[in-house]
Amino acid sequence: MPELPEVEALTGFLAEHLVGRSVARVQPVAVSVLKTYDPPVTALEGLTFTAARRHGKFLDLTADGLHLVVHLARAGWLQWRENLPAAPPRRGKGPLALRLHLAEPEGTGFDLTEAGTQKRLAVHVVHDPAEVPGIARLGIDPLAGDFTEEAFAGLLRDERRQIKGVLRDQSVLAGIGNAYSDEILHVARMSPFKLAASLDGEETARLYEAVGTTLREAVERSHGLAAGKLKAEKKSGLRVHGRTGEPCPVCGDTIREVSFSDSSLQYCPTCQTGGKPLADRRMSRLLK
Template sequence: MPELPEVESLSRFLAEHLVGRTVERVYPLAVQALKTYDPPFTALEGGSFAGATRHGKFLDLDAGGLHLVIHLARAGWVRWKEGLPDAPPRPGKGPLALRVRLAGADAAGFDVTEAGTRKRLAVYLVRDPQEVPGIQRLGPDPLSPDFTAAAFTRLMKDEHRQVKGVLRDQGVIAGIGNAYADEILHAARMSPFKPAANLSAEESALLHDTVVTTLAEAVERARGLALQDLKAEKKSGLRVHGRTGEACPVCGDTVREVSFSDWSTQYCPTCQTGGRILADRRMSRLLK
């Protein structure tokens, strides 16, 4: 799933390639992905892109008064194309959800795609990004200067949920998903099931620093990469997430997993839970 670092890299790449370019044609293909209808997506045609930015995990392409906002969900992606075919794409069961063709002799543009059968990609065309419900609900951005240790402590102090769930909650902190929550907690040597409200002042300060550092380093590793290389870069940089059964790169213990209905947590017992193995069920507790 694309998270803050990947969406940040997408926005930087697209800003470099789109600003000043005029939209020639828009092909909205996957009806289930289109979350707005007024203005119609064809209203982009003839407009020019003025910028690209990010709100949490939402990609925001500014087309001069209109904003094409994309949430890539679990399996969505943006693919830059040099030389799109002249023939319009046909709606079907393939991964293509939206195509934007730019004016110019190079026939460049981009496709928004979604792999798999569980279709959760969301595409909006709005006049103000705050019209998107998911953006309205976002918490502070962890790469913002306002995301201080004191602000982070205030967010945590009344949270009796497990700390991983709090980190993943977009209404608390914007942009962190399942993978980077695992990585942050491993780097902070903290159990994913620790209640957030139980963090000491020292633990809260450490976790805040680890959130900022982990995400900033991931953004920096992706700087300058082509879009098709971003997913591989993310995977190669993960130390515990998606590495169940492998050796922890810090201590050598075996990376363990707790599975839930549609997501999982990976962690290192030695680094994070004092050697204890977490029970692999929803109502998990620590086993001795």
Template sequence: MPELPEVAALRDFLAERLTGRTVQAVRPVAVSVLKTFDPPVTALEGAAFTGVARHGKFLALAAGELHLVVHLARAGWLRWQESLPAAPPRPGRGPLAVRVQLAGPQRAGFDLTEAGTRKRLAVYCVRDPAEVPGIARLGPDPLAPGFTVETLRALLAGKRHRIKGVLRDQSVIAGIGNAYSDEILHAARLSPYRLADDLTEHESQVLYDALDATLRDALERARGLAAGELKAEKKVGLRVHGRAGQPCPVCGETIREVSFADSSLQYCPRCQTGGKVLADRRMSRLLK
């Protein structure tokens, strides 16, 4: 799933290629991804893109008086093409969901695609991005100038939930998902199961520093990359997420995993939990 750094890089990539160019055609292929119907996405045709904004993990492409808002979810992606196929796309079982073609003889544009069977890619056509419920609920952006350690402490206060889940909660902090929450907690040497409002003042400072450094480092690595390179770069830069069974790059301990119904987390027992291996209920059931 693309998170804040990748979505920010996509924003820059698209802003450079879209601003000032006119929409020739918007072709929905998988109608299920369209979450709004008035105005229709085809209302964007004939309008010129004026900019691209990021709201958490949402992209908002401004064209005329409308905005094409995209949430790529877990398996969605944006594929830029300098020359789209001349034949219009046909509905089918492939990954293509929406095609946006720009005016001009080269037929440049992009496809919104989604792999897998669990379809969560979401596309909205709205007059104001705030009309999108997910954007309206967003918490503060962790890379905004006003996001300080005091801001973080205030957000965590009273949260009797595991810090892993709080970091992923978009209504608390916008843009952090499963991968970077693992990376942040590893850098902060905090258990993913610690309760958010139990952190000491020192621990909240360490968490803030880890959050800021992790996201800014990932953002710097992603900066300037083409859309097709961002997934690979994200994976290369991860230290614990997705690396269960491998040695921790800090201490050499084996990275462990806890699996849930539709996700998993990875952590280092020595760095984060005082050597304790967290219970993995799914593995426990398999061993019975």
């Protein structure tokens, strides 16, 4: 899933390539991708892009007062095209969900695609981004100036949930998902199962620092990359997430995994849990 660093880099790429250019036509391919109907997505045709912004994991492309808001979800992506086909795309064939043609140069634009069978890619056309429910409920942005250590401590103070879940909760912190929460907790040397409200002052400061450094370093690595290279950059920069069975780059211990119904987390026992493996109930059932 694209998270804050990738969406931030994608926003920069689109600001460079879209602003000042007008929309020739918009072709929705998968009806399920459209989450609004008034104004229709075709209302963008003839308008000129004026800005590209990010709200958490949401892309916000402004065109003469209308906002094309995109949430890429788990398996969605935006693919920039220099040579879009002139023929209308065929519905129900392949991962293509929506195609946008720019007026000039002819043939340029982008495709929104989504792999897999779970279709969660979402496209909204609104007058105000706050009309999108997912944006309206977003918490503080970890790269914003008001994300201070004091503010972070206040968010955690009454949280009785595990810290992994708190970091991923978009109504608490906007933009952090499964991958970067694993990376942040590894940098902070903290168990993903630790209760957020139990953190003392030193632990809170350590986690706050890890949030900032992890995300800023990922943004810096992605800065200036073309849209098509961002996924590979994310994967190459991850130290523990998705690396089950590999050696920890810090201590050399084997990275372990805890599996859930629709996701998993990765961690280093030596760096994060005092050398003790965390219980993985799904794996335990398989071993019976």
